[in-house]
Amino acid sequence: MVHSANLGYPRIGRGREWKKALEQFWAGQLGEDELHAQLKTIRLGHLRKQQEAGIESIPVGDFTYYDHVLDTAVMFGLIPERFGVHDGDAADLSLYYALARGNQAAAACEMTKWFNTNYHYIVPELNELTPRLTRNRLTEAYREAKDELGIDGRPVLLGLYTFLKLSKGYAESETDQWIDALLPLYAQVLRELEAEGADWVQIDEPVLCTTLSEADYGRLQRIYGVIRQEAPGVRILLQTYFEAVDGYEAVAALPVHGIGLDFVHDGGRNLEAVLKFGFPADKVLGAGIVDGRGIWRSDLEGKLGTLERISERVDADRLIVQPSCSLLHVPVSAEQETGLDDVLRGALAFADEKLGEVALLARGIRERGSESEAVREALEASRRKRQALQQSPSRSRSEALQGIADLATQPFARASSFASRRETQQARWQLPLLPTTTIGSFPQTAEVRSARHQWRKGALSEQQYVGFIQEQIKRWIDIQTDLGLDVLVHGEFERTDMVEFFGEKLAGFAFTANGWVQSYGSRCVKPPIIFGDVELDTPMTVEETVYAQSLTELPVKGMLTGPITILNWSFVRDDLSREEVAYQIALALRKEVEALEAAGIGMIQVDEPAIREGLPLKREQWPHYLNWAVRAFRLATATVKDETQIHTHMCYSEFNEIIDAISALDADVISIETSRSHGELIASFENKTYDKGIGLGVYDIHSPRIPAVGEMEAMIDRALRVLAPEQFWINPDCGLKTRREEETVLALRNMVEATKSARAKYAVQANA
Ligand code: GLN
Ligand code: ZN
Secondary structure (H helix, E strand, O other): OOEEEOOOOOOOOOOOHHHHHHHHHHOOOOOHHHHHHHHHHHHHHHHHHHHHOOOOEOEEOOOOOOOHHHHHHHHOOOOOHHHOOOOOOOOOHHHHHHHHHOOOOOOOOOEEEOOOOOOEEEOOEOOOOOOOOOOOHHHHHHHHHHHHHOOOOEEEEEOHHHHHHHOEOOOHHHHHHHHHHHHHHHHHHHHHHHHHOOOEEEEEOHHHHOOOOHHHHHHHHHHHHHHHHHOOOOEEEEEOOOOOOOOHHHHHOOOOOEEEEEOOOOOOHHHHHHHHHOOOOOOEEEEEEEOOOOOEOOOHHHHHHHHHHHHOOOOHHHEEEEEOOOHHHOOOOOOOOOOOOHHHHHOEOOHHHHHHHHHHHHHHHHOOOOOOHHHHHHHHHHHHHHHHHHHOOOOOOHHHHHHHHOHHHOOOOOOOOHHHHHHHHHHHHOOOOOOEOOOOEOOOOHHHHHHHHHHHHOOOOHHHHHHHHHHHHHHHHHHHHHHOOOOEOOEOOOOOOOOHHHHHHEEEEEOOOOOOEEEEOOEEEOOOEEEEEEEEOOOOOHHHHHHHHHOOOOOEEEEEEOHHHHHHOOEEOOOOOHHHHHHHHHHHHHHHHHHHHHOOOOEEEEEOOOOHHHOOOOHHHHHHHHHHHHHHHHHHHOOOOOOOEEEEEEOOOOOHHHHHHHHHOOOOEEEEOOHHHHHHHHHOOOOOOOOOEEEEOOOOOOOOOOOOHHHHHHHHHHHHOOOOHHHEOEOOOOOOOOOOHHHHHHHHHHHHHHHHHHHHHHHHHHHO
């Protein structure tokens, strides 16, 4: 009989009580016992909720005190040496949180993105360590669910191969040694689970959805062969997600009892493979059919159709209905979003609603052909809610639709080549050699945040708030002028973050009250929802920018967030392709760009810090994504005059692989965050010929440390070994909103000093 499962549940809690407990503990406001007690209440509450939703296989052990990858490292005693001598007690919370957050003596472990999501995990450092099992978290979790709630849970374990691929501190050639070292520990964990009575264990191996080599498949075969032999009593569901598996036949043949596949984010390829090659008769198929990443109600009829096709190849008692991945990536409950329009709220499905969908689909497919009244009604109710949004006049806007319909005739290229624009722009601006600028934001002080808060509450009138913002702008225009910077910014004091500010002003966006998703540790984000066609009705940034420009003869850069960043940091409607939504945003931004230009703003920066993170998991899909991402940027910026200078900014240094796409943006000037891996990035310019204006950040804004003049001179020298002085800009490596005012001013003063001496040096060379 088809049954239902879940793969993981959000930890943060409906009112972010998990986050609050952690932060109170860190602040010393909550004792260790209280923390354990509060988290236990949260954890059990989540299990109960899944049970009540009718989920038959409920994950246990997916809950964490910070991050599940860190949990795995700690479970295997992989504690970097800099954390000193300790008894390796995995229950030692101060050690656990020191790994994640650093302490006086040791810097925190690195944190990086979990595949193509916005969740960040702690990167395990293997180095010379010897792994051992410190404590079996999974037996504890399994026992707790059973004892407290009578739930026979499905323990979730991060797979050995994925764990290794995510770890650092070992050479590729040591992979097999590490497999040998970890295999007995995995086997032991599984044997203990078996002894505890666990029947199925979910082992997550999302690396199976990346591009793997023959050697990788060979290793996976070996790992699961050994596990099966060493722990024959538990059944393994090998879980994949976020994409199709490339080597379907190799994966299906792995010596495990079940395979979980993503039928939502696979581009249809997993389904195709199942239909073409069939599915092993001795295995269970976990069909990830409800989108674990998006926030929309499923098209349940469509899903049932897919399940029906799958069941042509898989017996009913070997089919499990489940989400496409852990529900970690969606907010907890749409029910509490009472501030949203009813039609929009009705079309949302967050984690709790998705559990209901999974249970309903399992029942629906069991009863297929002779559905009970209850199932028919539930399907119909869901269909109506989706349709209501689909047909809602609030969703469609004619101008946006027309823009997309006319895409073929839209300009995607500037009128002149970069070489000729450069001359026109230089004639207009007369910038010195090595012009100095900043990335856009200046310190968002408590005062700035409080003023915004007061204004939102209505305690500050619109007029008072505008006055306050203008004061800040004026103060910082003066500071920038005193410092001697060449290209100024207004400082972004009116913005909370890079997307919300624009989303609130554009048509097609909605904001939840509690749509939080864990980003890293206790840090959560609340992405806006793009539910309708995106359009610009009134200018968004013209007022502040024009005000700033009115105070100075020096150029002030207009400052916008680019279409791909807005897209990648939002929840996006599922009835249009992401590409189309990106073009809609681009067209709205183009209006803003044109409005700025018409108001006399001659330099406009369109930030795209999120282009890189949108890269698909599979390399072969990169060109397609990069192609439309570049087109969207160009659509937003191509119509300005030659003399208007388009800037862009990106926040990463792994730039080498996408340098051609970045050059294709055709921005006149780009600034990139590089100070943390300077040498590496600069090397990437050695054989490439990047000819446009470029600023490689000369200091790291993420640290409160004031960089010395000499350090920045060295950075400049290094960059100018491969880049021409005529194309080089001097700037910090990112926005300054998280820094304090004193730090900012001192650091920028040193930056200007460093520039002066570099100018003296390179002007001589340029004339020689
Ligand atoms: N203009 C933005 C700022 O300075 C850019 C931020 C970013 O790159 N993430 O804050
Ligand atoms: Zn940045």
